[in-house]
Amino acid sequence: xxxxxxxxxxxxxxxxxxxxxxxxxxxxxxxxxxxxxxxxxxxxxxxxxxxxxxxxxxxxxxxxxxxxxxxxxxxxxxxxxxxxxxxxxxxxxxxxxxxxxxxxxxxxxxxxxxxxxxxxxxxxxxxxxxxxxxxxxxxxxxx
Numbered sequence: 001x002x003x004x005x006x007x008x009x010x011x012x013x014x015x016x017x018x019x020x021x022x023x024x025x026x027x028x029x030x031x032x033x034x035x036x037x038x039x040x041x042x043x044x045x046x047x048x049x050x051x052x053x054x055x056x057x058x059x060x061x062x063x064x065x066x067x068x069x070x071x072x073x074x075x076x077x078x079x080x081x082x083x084x085x086x087x088x089x090x091x092x093x094x095x096x097x098x099x100x101x102x103x104x105x106x107x108x109x110x111x112x113x114x115x116x117x118x119x120x121x122x123x124x125x126x127x128x129x130x131x132x133x134x135x136x137x138x139x140x141x142x143x
Contacts, residue, residue: 002142003032003045005127007135013077014091016138019130020071021123031123032139034114038107042100045139046090053082094138097131104128 005021008014023032035043076083083091095103104111104124115124130137 001029003028004140004142005043005123006138006140007130007133008091008094008138009073009135011091011136013075014083014088015076016074017130017135018071018073019126021126027117027119031114031120038110039095039103041093041095042103043137043139044090044093045141046087048140048142050084050090051076051081051087051140053084091136091138094136097134097136100131100137101128104131 003023005023007017007019009017023029032043032045036045074081076087111124115121127137
């Protein structure tokens with residue numbers, strides 16, 4: 001599987017930041033699972049195909065292919081891209097940045113065990129930086 005962690009830099013209109021963390025290998029998959037095991041709502045994932053609104057579909061994840069361009073801001077303003085209702089609910093479900101930082105503080109020892117490589121430590125530092133800036137973080141699964 002391919003995944004991207006990306007900060008939500010604005011809620012209105014929803015804007016995904018250009019900065020991102022790509023998890024495209026087995027090590028990334030293992031790191032993702034170790035983080036998600038800490039708390040069920042800490043870093044939930046959403047299929048990227050569920051981001052876009054599907055006017056002719058009653059189901060959030062039906063149809064549609066979304067080609068997320070890593071390294072570019074992505075604005076869901078209803079002009080080029082319209083956010084699906086499913087994705088809106090997902091964003092509202094995400095933990096607040098201060099709650100995420102609290103989990104980091106509470107699980108510092110566990111995180112130290114799961115972030116042994118320099119790359120993993122850099123990823124965690126990036127996540128913390130985003131939360132410190134007040135950004136929520138979206139975990140996208142690419143097909």
